[in-house]
Amino acid sequence: MEMPRPLSALPKAHLHLHFTGSMRHATLIELAREHGLHLPDALVQDWPPKLRATDERGWFRFQRLYDIARSALRRPEDIYRLVRETAEDEAAEGSAWLEIQVDPSGYAHRFGGLTATMELVLDAVHRAAAHAGIGIAVVVAANRTRHPLDAKTLARLATHYLDQGVVGFGLSNDERRGRARDFDGAFRIARRAGLLAVPHGGELLGAASVAECVDDLGADRVGHGIRATESPRLMERLADRQIACEVCPMSNVGLGVTERAEDVPLRRLFDAGVPIALGADDPLLFGSRLLPQYELARQVYGFRDAEVAELARQSIRASAAPEQVRKELLQRVDAWLAAPGDQPGA
Known part of the structure; x- marks a missing residue:
């Protein structure tokens, strides 16, 4: 009987990873000590924290922990370290191609404003990519709890750096506190410039949230999107238009969106032909990076190696990687699958 192929050797694209949330837990502990920052128990001995964001109080706690972690990034060298270590991981x-999502307004007060923050992040990304030997690009994300005019400002900022590593424009935070359609102006700015539209939807709200991202924001991909399974017609549309869902199973469980990993409808989306890009979302708060998401696909959702390889292909096709990079990565996926499955699993 053949052993499963090692998942760590499978080339893949990681398209759903938030900036502060990508930090190593050990790095957070170390930076907090250096800066004299007191961390709550949920980020120290009780890590990863027990979260449940399906009610507003739970989401507030999640956001508060994220904000505390972000406050540990106080010097340019902290930014460089975070991105370098993320690239190494x-x-x-x-993961041969990463699109890391950042809202520069959350860091601007420390690093000299939006433009200076953007340039710091991009320089850190370029250096980390060269250091780790992978491709890294940036998605600028607006916060749906803030005014749509703020989102327009960020969209214009993102377009200014289109040729310097910014590839997409997103919309994150609590869906219940900001309708996607309210941000259509910002997404028009981004799409006109050639940026991918990658808003969050279908995590805390149902299929209508996903549909709004597609219909009003022109989404090329949807962050999470798992609630699309509540509408067979919507799943059919996503499949027909090849709009990928960035599914983050351990995040869904960690936030209480589903009770168990088994309840994340990954198999239903895949079997319906909806492209999927597995993501880790915020490893700092959920305790798992990208590889465990692929392990779940194999161990919990019953994906055989040929299907796991197709998941990796879908992530690569849905990425903003240059055409030649995508072609090379797809060839490497084929080579992984063609190799005999006689190596120990990842």
Whole structure:
């Protein structure tokens, strides 16, 4: 009987990873000590924290922990360290292309404003990519709890750096506190410039949230999107238009969106032909990076190696990687699958 192929050797694209949330837990502990920052128990001995964001109080707690972690990034060298270590972790897990999502307004007060923050992040990304030998690009994300005019400002900022590593424009935070359609102006700015539209939807709200991202924001991908399974017609539309859902199973469980990993409808989306890009979302708060998401696909959702390889292909096709990079990565996926499955699993 053949052993499953090692998942860490499978080339893949990681398209749903938030900036502060990508930090190593050990790095957070170390930076907090250096800066004299008191961390709550949920980020120290009780880590990863027990979260349940399906009610507003739970989401507030999640956001508060994220904000505390972000406050540990106080110097430019902290930014460089975070991105370098993230790139190292991605490379170790077989992630050959990363699109990391950042809202620069959350860091601007520390680093000299929006433009200076954007340039710091992009320089850190370029250096980390060269260091780790992987491709890294940036998605600028607006916060749906803030005014749509703020989102327009960020969209214009993102377009300014289109040729310097910014590839997409997103919309994150609590769906219940900001309708997608309210941000259509910002997404028009981004799409006109050639940026991918990658808003969050279908996590805390149902299929209508996903549909709004597609119909009003022109989404090329949807962050999470798992609630699309509540509408067979919507799943058919996503499949027909090849709009990928960035599914983050351990995040869904960690936030209480589903009770168990088994309840995340990954198999239903896949079997319906909806492209999927597995993501880790915020490893700092959920305790798992990209590789465990692929392990779940194999161990919990019953994906055989040929299907796991197709998941990796879908992530690569849905990415903003240059055409030649995508072609090379797809060839490497084929080579992984063609190799005999006689190596120990990842």
